Amino acid sequence: MSEFRVTLRPALAAQQPIITGGVSLRALPEGHVIHVLGKPCGAAIDATLALLGDGSPGAVRAAGPGQWFIVGNTAKNHAELAALLDALQPSAFGVDQSHGRVRMLVNGSMVERVLAKGTAVDLSLAVFPVGRATTTLIGHIAAHITRVDDDAFEIMVLRSFAASLWDDLARMCAGFA
Numbered sequence: 305m306s307e308f309r310v311t312l313r314p315a316l317a318a319q320q321p322i323i324t325g326g327v328s329l330r331a332l333p334e335g336h337v338i339h340v341l342g343k344p345c346g347a348a349i350d351a352t353l354a355l356l357g358d359g360s361p362g363a364v365r366a367a368g369p370g371q372w373f374i375v376g377n378t379a380k381n382h383a384e385l386a387a388l389l390d391a392l393q394p395s396a397f398g399v400d401q402s403h404g405r406v407r408m409l410v411n412g413s414m415v416e417r418v419l420a421k422g423t424a425v426d427l428s429l430a431v432f433p434v435g436r437a438t439t440t441l442i443g444h445i446a447a448h449i450t451r452v453d454d455d456a457f458e459i460m461v462l463r464s465f466a467a468s469l470w471d472d473l474a475r476m477c478a479g480f481a
Contacts, residue, residue: 315406315466322473326414326480329473332407332458335377338388342396344370349395356388362450362458365437373437373448373460374398375407406466410473411456414480419449419457421476429454445469 316331342349357363358376365373379402380388389398410418416427422442426432427449437450445468448460461469 315463316408316470319470322477324412324477324480327410327412327418327477329408329410329470329477331470332409333377334379334402334406336375336380336385337401337405337407337460338374338385339367339399339401340372340374340392340396341399342370342372342392349392352392352395356391360452361435362437362452365435365448365450367437367439367448373401375458375460404463405460406463407458407460408466408470408473409452409456409458410477411453412480413455415455415457418473418476418480421479422472423449425449427451427457442469443472445472
């Protein structure tokens with residue numbers, strides 16, 4: 305057996321929340337992110353996915369045709385992850401992306417205006433209701449955006465881009481201090 309032990313370090317551990325008059329930005333716990341792949345528009349997968357999320361808005365979110373993310377703030381141990389992946393069978397398959405994706409929350413009365421500085425997606429509540437998700441660019445970084453409340457968005461990005469996106473979002477928020 306190896307003496308080597310992996311040390312888990314949150315990608316944004318050094319970042320303090322940014323709170324201004326109209327918007328705030330904070331890193332979310334690096335819990336679990338499961339990428340699910342299955343047939344699009346299948347009633348079986350829709351029913352299965354509904355049971356696997358924690359019930360919060362955006363816990364199960366679309367990521368493209370036949371693709372979804374199951375996310376949450378708590379890490380899954382090996383047995384919990386295995387049970388979740390088994391529950392997807394035979395209609396879908398899951399891949400644990402918890403180690404490779406980072407989530408952050410941007411919220412406040414000016415959140416749509418802040419995000420409009422970086423993406424062309426219409427994030428107005430009438431067009432992009434709670435629970436809606438999309439993949440887009442924020443500046444030059446690919447990100448997955450989910451509306452989790454009337455004035456709150458969760459942004460998920462590949463781990464290697466997390467610090468850069470944080471810096472970009474901090475600059476976007478600065479104009480609303």
